[in-house]
Amino acid sequence: MPRSKQTPVSTGTREALILAGERLFAEHGINGVSLRQINAAAGQKNSSAAHYHFGSKQSLIKAIHSYRLERVNQRRHERLNKLHEDGKDSDVRAIIETIVHPIVEEIHETEGGSHYIRCLAQIVGHPKIDVSELWSQSIASGLTEALNLLKAANPDVPAILLGQRFGLMWEQTIHALSDREHLRALSTGGEATDLVLFVSNLVDMIAGGLSAPVSETTKRELQTYQKHRRNKA
Numbered sequence: 001m002p003r004s005k006q007t008p009v010s011t012g013t014r015e016a017l018i019l020a021g022e023r024l025f026a027e028h029g030i031n032g033v034s035l036r037q038i039n040a041a042a043g044q045k046n047s048s049a050a051h052y053h054f055g056s057k058q059s060l061i062k063a064i065h066s067y068r069l070e071r072v073n074q075r076r077h078e079r080l081n082k083l084h085e086d087g088k089d090s091d092v093r094a095i096i097e098t099i100v101h102p103i104v105e106e107i108h109e110t111e112g113g114s115h116y117i118r119c120l121a122q123i124v125g126h127p128k129i130d131v132s133e134l135w136s137q138s139i140a141s142g143l144t145e146a147l148n149l150l151k152a153a154n155p156d157v158p159a160i161l162l163g164q165r166f167g168l169m170w171e172q173t174i175h176a177l178s179d180r181e182h183l184r185a186l187s188t189g190g191e192a193t194d195l196v197l198f199v200s201n202l203v204d205m206i207a208g209g210l211s212a213p214v215s216e217t218t219k220r221e222l223q224t225y226q227k228h229r230r231n232k233a
Contacts, residue, residue, distance in 0.1 A: 014053050015067075016042040019112050021050070022064045026118035030061070030126055061123060062134055068106055068116050069139045075102035076142030083149075090153040093207040099146050100173055100206070104199055107177060114181045121178035124171060154211055158222060161214060169206045176202055 020042035024033040035050040035057060042049070054060040079098040088094040107113040123129055147166055154162055180198060214222075 013042070013044060013049055014063075017044070017050050017053055017060070018064050018067050019115075021060050022112055022119045023115040025061075025064075025122050026115040030057070030122050030129075035060070058129075061129065064116075064119060065123065065134045066139055068120075071110070072102045072106050073139050073142045075105055076146070080142060080145055080149075089149055092150065092153050092211050093203060095146055095149045095153065096169075096203050096207045096210070099143065099169075100199060100203055102142075103173065103177065104195070107181065108195070114185060117174065117178045117181050121174050124174050150210060157211070157214060161218070161222065162210070165210050169210060172206065173202065 017038060021033070021038045024038055024041055035054075036047060038060070039047055039050050044050070046052075050060065054063060076098055079101065083089060083091075083094055083098060086094075103117070107117050110116075123134070124131055150166065151159065151162055157165070
């Protein structure tokens, strides 16, 4: 996997605040950072710059998410297009790669990428942030397409269970990559684990989990759940 750094265009106060906020959230947690601290870290003499550009910490978090996801989504669509060209639309592992690899590329090929994934883990795990509000149809379109391909490739897994598995897959991906970056930042001996091996094994685990046969126990629980929903309707 390429390791050359491609620094995103870093002009303007707004982008400086986004990158500073992302770094501080990654290092200290969302609750442990104020807009005033982000102003200082971004080198802004105007103490209200962050409030002027974003209005609130929640809006800044949305801006950070969009700033990264636009590039990730573009890469994902490029991989999905190649997937269609190669006739691998039903290859579960190949579909998972279109989800995971663009994130890994953003981490390792862009300025502040390590901060990005650790910040994203803070966002996903925050009890007061509705992650669904961070997704817009435009910048999450690649992930939606990948999910639709996974549904078609796993016809024996009921839609509600596949949706749950997809959510678990997303959290596992974010936190696994975040934890690796955290350990790598603490390590003085270079890479904590070989990146290519780590990502390949992660993709294997996710693909296996998404396609795992539904147990009889889960089938019974699903029937009970569906019956309860029908009775409430």
